[in-house]
Amino acid sequence: MKKINNTCSTLYTPKVMATFKNPHNYGKIKNASGIGKVGNIVCGDVMWLYIKVAKNKKGQDVIKDIKFETFGCVAAISTSSIITDLVKGKTINEALKVTKDNVIESLGGLPKIKYHCSVLAVDALIEAVYDYFLKTGQKIPADLEKKHKIIKKSKDIIEERYKGWDK
Amino acid sequence: MKRIYFDYAATTPVDKRVLKEMEPYFSEKFGNTMSLHSFGQEAKLALDQSRQVLADLINAKPNEIIFTSSATESNNLALKGVALATRKLDSRFHGNDNAHIVISSIEHPCIMESAKWLAKNGFEITKLPVDKYGRVNPKDVERAITEKTILVSVMHASNEIGTIEPIEEIGKICRQKGVYFHTDASQSFGKIPIDVEEMNIDLLTASSHKMYGPKGAGLLYVRNGVKIEPILHGGGQENGMRSSTVNVPAIVGFAKATEICKAEMKREGVRLAKLRDKLIKGVLKIKGAKLNGDPRNRLPNNINVSFPSIEGESLIIHLDLYGIACSTGSACSSAKLEPSYVLLAIGLKPEEAHGSLRISLGRQTTEKEIGYFLKVLPKIVEKLKKMSPFKL
Numbered sequence: 182m183k184k185i186n187n188t189c190s191t192l193y194t195p196k197v198m199a200t201f202k203n204p205h206n207y208g209k210i211k212n213a214s215g216i217g218k219v220g221n222i223v224c225g226d227v228m229w230l231y232i233k234v235a236k237n238k239k240g241q242d243v244i245k246d247i248k249f250e251t252f253g254c255v256a257a258i259s260t261s262s263i264i265t266d267l268v269k270g271k272t273i274n275e276a277l278k279v280t281k282d283n284v285i286e287s288l289g290g291l292p293k294i295k296y297h298c299s300v301l302a303v304d305a306l307i308e309a310v311y312d313y314f315l316k317t318g319q320k321i322p323a324d325l326e327k328k329h330k331i332i333k334k335s336k337d338i339i340e341e342r343y344k345g346w347d348k
Numbered sequence: 349m350k351r352i353y354f355d356y357a358a359t360t361p362v363d364k365r366v367l368k369e370m371e372p373y374f375s376e377k378f379g380n381t382m383s384l385h386s387f388g389q390e391a392k393l394a395l396d397q398s399r400q401v402l403a404d405l406i407n408a409k410p411n412e413i414i415f416t417s418s419a420t421e422s423n424n425l426a427l428k429g430v431a432l433a434t435r436k437l438d439s440r441f442h443g444n445d446n447a448h449i450v451i452s453s454i455e456h457p458c459i460m461e462s463a464k465w466l467a468k469n470g471f472e473i474t475k476l477p478v479d480k481y482g483r484v485n486p487k488d489v490e491r492a493i494t495e496k497t498i499l500v501s502v503m504h505a506s507n508e509i510g511t512i513e514p515i516e517e518i519g520k521i522c523r524q525k526g527v528y529f530h531t532d533a534s535q536s537f538g539k540i541p542i543d544v545e546e547m548n549i550d551l552l553t554a555s556s557h558k559m560y561g562p563k564g565a566g567l568l569y570v571r572n573g574v575k576i577e578p579i580l581h582g583g584g585q586e587n588g589m590r591s592s593t594v595n596v597p598a599i600v601g602f603a604k605a606t607e608i609c610k611a612e613m614k615r616e617g618v619r620l621a622k623l624r625d626k627l628i629k630g631v632l633k634i635k636g637a638k639l640n641g642d643p644r645n646r647l648p649n650n651i652n653v654s655f656p657s658i659e660g661e662s663l664i665i666h667l668d669l670y671g672i673a674c675s676t677g678s679a680c681s682s683a684k685l686e687p688s689y690v691l692l693a694i695g696l697k698p699e700e701a702h703g704s705l706r707i708s709l710g711r712q713t714t715e716k717e718i719g720y721f722l723k724v725l726p727k728i729v730e731k732l733k734k735m736s737p738f739k740l
Binding site: 201202204207208218222223224225226227228229249250251252253254255257258343 | 657658659660661662665669678686687698699702734735736737738
């Protein structure tokens with residue numbers, strides 16, 4: 182029989198556990214350029230992502246700093262940390278190309294029932310960028326607008342489903 | 349790293365004395381209790397003696413004990429057995445009239461799911477609410493009983509929040525109304541006194557592995573005269589109520605575990621309650637921490653607390669990294685994401701239920717372990733709070 186020698190080794194990969202144990206970039210950014218808030222408390226996962234945007238030499242928008250605040254399970258905290266690592270220093274255009282599969286791969290895999298945590302991380306980033314565009318009065322690209330609408334719609338559905346729970 | 353086990357409500361280690369008692373029944377006294385030869389009779393004798401020990405603990409008669417494989421099986425047999433027997437034997441329900449069963453809203457899933465199955469099969473189910481401490485009001489039981497009620501099932505003590513239910517009063521009401529009363533005593537059996545006569549209990553469930561016996565043994569006490577329909581049909585073991593070759597080693601272990609619990613109950617109960625209270629006092633010093641369950645009517649080994657701004661799975665995994673094993677009512681690892689229905693039933697908000705921590709103590713728990721836990725926990729809570737968007 183296989184010997185179990187580390188916590189949750191039947192559920193999470195060593196990379197998930199290491200990330201959970203020592204997550205990067207947690208906390209708040211004061212005067213953030215954009216904040217993305219996703220998740221629902223009834224489901225037990227709430228993720229807030231703060232981004233600080235600055236221009237690079239080419240005049241492109243770059244994610245200069247990024248931090249997360251997450252209420253959630255091991256997977257939610259790990260995906261929060263990984264998304265910050267994946268996009269920090271990238272241009273906004275590059276950052277928006279990060280997918281849930283990139284998040285899962287970077288963690289060496291996630292249990293299927295935790296896939297939604299990788300979606301949450303990507304959604305939080307999209308929402309933070311959307312918020313930044315709104316705040317700076319920039320024209321929102323059609324693709325981003327579409328993604329934002331999908332996120333908002335599923336959020337509304339969940340909130341409707343659990344209406345009255347959170348009283 | 350030394351590991352600390354604080355999850356005795358989930359399961360317990362088999363006591364060495366129990367293991368020693370069981371050992372001969374695997375390869376030496378391995379007979380089938382139904383066999384007429386000496387091998388079989390040896391096993392039968394052990395079974396009879398075990399039955400006597402179990403019956404004695406709760407002031408029952410040996411022929412009122414049906415051995416099963418688990419508390420889940422016992423609870424299924426209690427609910428379905430009574431329901432199906434009533435439908436068969438009680439002429440009131442031969443037409444389209446549906447018999448009625450009352451349960452509480454904080455029962456273990458095996459009661460909940462059995463009741464749900466019965467509801468699908470034409471029985472009416474009433475789930476009684478509980479107060480903020482998780483207690484069923486006996487008056488609610490009285491009000492819920494109708495002419496069609498055949499059975500009331502209320503657990504003796506909650507597996508999650510440790511609340512001890514007023515089963516004596518509920519039993520009395522059921523007896524007066526002529527309704528059977530079942531109680532799931534999985535968490536209380538061997539820990540606090542039970543007397544089926546004094547408490548007017550007609551059916552009772554107990555489990556071996558919650559009290560330092562092996563897994564794979566449980567029992568259902570069925571008062572003489574109470575009619576139940578068996579679920580397992582076959583060779584007619586357990587007086588025809590539960591066919592299956594009897595698991596003699598496990599039952600011998602169950603009986604030995606019971607003997608030990610009975611002898612040590614008083615002393616161990618006082619010892620654990622002291623440790624429990626020390627732990628509760630220490631944990632409640634953490635900002636935002638809240639005790640779940642009844643502060644007074646509580647199992648001596650149960651602590652359940654909530655930290656509203658952090659999530660339970662993260663909390664228990666951090667504790668596990670320190671070698672401490674606890675459990676949570678947060679359902680983050682299960683397919684459905686809603687938190688514990690027990691915690692919601694006592695009025696907790698979802699975030700409080702997600703941030704719940706159950707600590708259950710046992711025979712090997714020491715004061716030193718409690719001290720270590722109280723040193724580690726605030727650090728972890730602080731770390732997770734720093735990461736959380738909620739700062740309660």
